Amino acid sequence: MKKLFSLLLIATLVLMAACGNKSSVKESGDKLQIYTTVFPFKSMIEQIGGDHVTVSSIYPNGIDIHTYEPTQKDTMRIAKSDIFFYTGDELDQVSAKIAQVINKKDKTVQLAKDIDDNDLLAGEEHDHDHEAEHEHEHDHGAHDPHVWLDPEMNKSFAKVIKDELVKKDKAHEKEYTKNYEKLVKDIDEIDKQLKTIIKTKKQDTVFISHDSIGYLAKRYGFKQEGVSGMNNEEPSQSDIINMINNINKSKATVILYEQNIPTKTVDIIKDKTNATAVPFHNMAVLTDKDKKDVTYQDLMKINIDSLDKALNNK
Ligand SMILES: [Zn+2]
Ligand SMILES: [Zn+2]
Structure with missing residues (x-):
């Protein structure tokens, strides 16, 4: 019995040493x-x-x-x-x-x-006069x-x-x-999954809180219309009215809401149409709602579901 104990003790010490090394x-x-x-x-x-x-x-x-x-x-x-x-x-x-x-x-x-310059989409045109306006909140x-x-x-x-x-x-x-x-x-x-959902698409345009999905749209063959532009500037009154009209005309059933974009203006548009809010994670940043161990693949899975709803009137 004594022998067994000492064997156990040695085994424990060896294990501890191994763990110590590992850490x-x-x-x-x-x-x-x-x-x-x-x-x-x-x-x-x-x-x-x-x-x-x-x-x-x-x-x-x-x-x-x-x-x-x-x-x-x-x-x-x-x-x-x-x-x-x-x-x-x-x-x-x-x-x-x-x-x-x-x-x-x-x-x-x-x-x-390694990305070809021709594969990059153009930055946004700005309506305002940059000479006159020195201070800019968005980058160019x-x-x-x-x-x-x-x-x-x-x-x-x-x-x-x-x-x-x-x-x-x-x-x-x-x-x-x-x-x-x-x-x-x-x-x-x-x-592969994105190519699958696009095959049956019933909408040409996906409506979203800001223009973040230009590269997805180009790659898979649809259009995006953002409430705000790609620099997330405040939309004008006429932008908002245009978007309400476009959603109603296209009978789109979905507006994509992004995790880090304020919902105030998007809510106004949604309430004037038959579209419902569906989450889209542009992945620029996580929020406190995201799980600590979430991966890029996890978030894209949710995004593909949401795009499927938007493109296929689900
Ligand atoms: Zn500007
Ligand atoms: Zn953005």
């Missing part, structure tokens, strides 16, 4: 500290990087990213990370400025570097920034992420490659 490997000092912008990038980096990365978004939960400006303290915090992933200098001018402050080529990565990108909603582009971004992690941490190349390949399979599945 020291997982210490945050050994992980790549990564900053990025919108949620799909964070989710994809986490899925490819697994245990070897700690990823944060530069955006606070629930904000409107179109009016986000980092404080100096924010920028310094981001500069201390190992890698900062963002779409690109032309697509995201706030991040371009952060990258400029970091000023280290091996620490800042533009995810859209040359391109529609919402590229992360297009599965094809996300596949390209995922490859840039994988290659960069391998470059920084060659020891885990096999794991990163395996995780990347699994993610690509999931994105292909998302693409």
Whole structure:
């Protein structure tokens, strides 16, 4: 009996030692500290990087990213990370400025570097006179920034992420490659489902709280009409009336409500039509309503359901 006890004791000690080792490997000092912008990038980096990365978004939960400006303290915090992933200098001018402050080529990565310029949608035309109006709350990108909603582009971004992690941490190349390949399979599945719902479409136009789905619309062959434009500016009275008329004319049954866009104006439009509110997650930021462990794939699943309702009058 005594022997059994001492054997158990040894076994316990060995187990404890093993656990101790494991936790020291997982210490945050050994992980790549990564900053990025919108949620799909964070989710994809986490899925490819697994245990070897700690990823944060530069955006606070629930904000409107179109009016986000980092404080100096924010920028310094981001500069201390190992890698900062963002779409690109032309697509995201706030991040371009952060990258400029970091000023280290091996620490800042533009995810859209392999995307052909012709595949990017034009930025919004502005009605107001920019010479006269000095202060602007919205940015003036040359391109529609919402590229992360297009599965094809996300596949390209995922490859840039994988290659960069391998470059920084060659020891885990096999794991990163395996995780990347699994993610690509999931994105292909998302693409397949979107192609399926579009086949039966009864509506040409999807109505949404702001113009965030331009790339989805282009890729799968429908139109978007946002209550607000792609910079989420306040719509004018005539914009609102036009939209009410268009929804009534098309007999659309759905308006997509986004998680981080105020509902006040959208509610007015909805109440003047027969459309109902259906949630769409533009994934720019999470909100407090989102589960902590939610993934890009989870949110796209909900979005595909919602787009199906909008396109097929469900
Ligand atoms: Zn402007
Ligand atoms: Zn937006």
